[in-house]
Amino acid sequence: MAERFFAPCPRGLEPGLQDELTALGASQVRQVPGGVAFAGDWPLAWAVNLESRLATRVLWQVAHGRYRGEQDIYKLAYGVTWAKWFTPEQTMRVYVTARRSPLKSLEFITLRIKDAVCDHFRAVRGARPSIDTANPDVRVHAFLTADEVMLYVDTSGEPLYKRGFKQAAVEAPLKxxxxxxxxxxxxxxxxxxxxxxxxxxxxxxxxxxxxxxxxxPGLGRRFAFEALKTCDEAAWRRIRRAAEGRRRxxxxxxxxxxxxxxxxxxxxxxxxxxxxxxxxxxxxxxxxxxxxxxxxxxxxxxxxxxxxxxxxxxxxxxxxxxxxxxxxxxxxxxxxxxxxxxxxxxxxxxxxxxxxxxxxxxxxxxxxxxxxxxxxxxxxxxx
CATH class of the missing domain: 3.40.50.150 (Vaccinia Virus protein VP39)
Known part of the structure; x- marks a missing residue:
């Protein structure tokens, strides 16, 4: 069954990103302001991380539902099978963005989602992951509209515009x-x-x-999906080798x-x-x-x-x-x-x-x- 993903990008580049994703084999490709939603299997998600020149991240949608208050968001996040994808030994961080949400505090929503993930791990594994705000192994993203919430796991880690080799920076760099x-x-x-x-x-x-x-563009770096249980290391190595062999x-x-x-x-x-x-x-x-x-x-x-x-x-x-x-x-x-x-x-x-x-x-x-x-x-x- 196809997974659902979302790739944010700089505003104005959505048509080009849609073309990239279509060329890589994505289905159900749909532009929204600030990114492109698409569907596909895990090898596609790995390939998008490796090949896309325009995407900022590749986010994997793991839950979607309606809410009226903070407790609804907690329940949705608690019900996600987080322990199937990473371990309590790995660190995590939660990011929340919202558009027209009636809830007053994004910081409190962030805390409730973090609690839900940790409570899920305590219930099924007897231990909870630690929080790392600087360099987490797993990034959980939540996006709130007026009455809906989407939960994502970030498959990229560092933003994809960080190609992995730049050493000398300038004061106002162009991404x-x-x-x-x-x-x-x-x-x-x-x-x-x-x-x-x-x-x-x-x-x-x-x-x-x-x-x-x-x-x-991603050959010089690593990605967050490599630390998830969903990663087939042999299949991922084949994708990388194919890209390396294509270089002119x-x-x-x-x-x-x-x-x-x-x-x-x-x-x-x-x-x-x-x-x-x-x-x-x-x-x-x-x-x-x-x-x-x-x-x-x-x-x-x-x-x-x-x-x-x-x-x-x-x-x-x-x-x-x-x-x-x-x-x-x-x-x-x-x-x-x-x-x-x-x-x-x-x-x-x-x-x-x-x-x-x-x-x-x-x-x-x-x-x-x-x-x-x-x-x-x-x-x-x-x-």
Whole structure:
């Protein structure tokens, strides 16, 4: 019988995640704001954890019911056969989110679900799991609507955007699944040149190389489902080996990165080396407004400074017009994509965006602005 799962993702990437899940063989695939529900067997869930570039987690639904008060939620959680899936020697943590729930305290609901799980273990095993809020073996998630509660076991553990190799971080990093989703939105193909001229820690670059070489994004890490009793270790090893054997090999790719800050270039290089991909990307220190294109045409993608990251408003007002001038002067034949939470970006850059795609970077509402640089066609007239 098919199990039911839910894969959250950054808001705006639900259509791409639905395509991923369908390609992996999921059934009953259904988008909701912030994720995609689907059904399938356990090997599918393992494969989604390993292969999905866009999902944040894969949650396994273990209970669903209606409630009027906290005691109804306790009863539902107590009735779940937790001891079939993990042991009292393993640690756990409960997470609760809600939308339009009439209950006043999510902290109290969290405590009641934790009590229900522990009471279940005492009844059937004579011992209860310990609580670990930092690095639990098992994560139990509850989601409440106005009158329904869903209980899930997290099969992923650490969020799936933590690919398992990044060493050098930046102050405001772009999550890997959001970067992969933006690359998908650009329509970039690995035969095209790709440039991130503000590469920071190299997130766009690493995701692009993994896409080009068909490297499963989860090969560098472990998952929470490996510690559950439902995991068939031999079957899981076969899935991993198949993914490892699928990797393409190349001597070089038309993928380029640069940054005006030498420290950022060094961070990108460290992370590419940690991922074993340093030979696939050409990195250099360069200012976007001054550098030349690495190819006659291609895709530029960047997460430029905006809001608090660049500091004073005057710096924004000075930088973006220069960016527009540079794109117009030097980048004909390129499709350029910028993620920004600043709605004034199109006005400051003085180019007409051909598309604006809404996305959420965490809780921050952003847009991906697309500029198709065709000679003589994009500049807005100054008032």
């Amino acid at each position: 890997e699944n959001l970067a992969a989703g933006i690359l998908r939105l650009t329509g970039w193909h690995p035969t095209e040149a790709l440039l991130d001229p503000m590469c920071g820690s190299g997130t766009f670059l690493i995701e692009a190389v993994q896409i080009a070489l068909d490297i499963a 090999h190349a001597t070089g790719l038309p993928i380029f990165g640069s940054d005006s800050d030498a420290v950022q270039v060094k961070r990108a290089r460290i992370n590419l080396e940690a991922a074993g991909l340093a030979d696939m990307v050409r990195l250099e220190q360069a200012e976007l407004t001054e550098r030349t294109p690495p190819a006659d045409e291609g895709v530029m993608v960047a997460n430029p400074p905006y809001g608090v990251r660049i500091g004073e408003t005057s710096e924004l007002a000075e930088f973006y017009p220069k960016l527009g001038d540079a794109l117009k002067a030097n980048w004909a034949g390129w499709r350029c994509y910028f993620l920004s939470a600043d709605p004034e970006l199109p006005k400051l850059i003085r180019l007409k965006a051909s598309k604006r795609t809404p996305l959420f970077n965490g809780a921050l509402e952003c847009r991906v602005f697309e500029y198709k640089m065709l000679a003589g066609s994009n500049r807005r007239e100054k008032p």
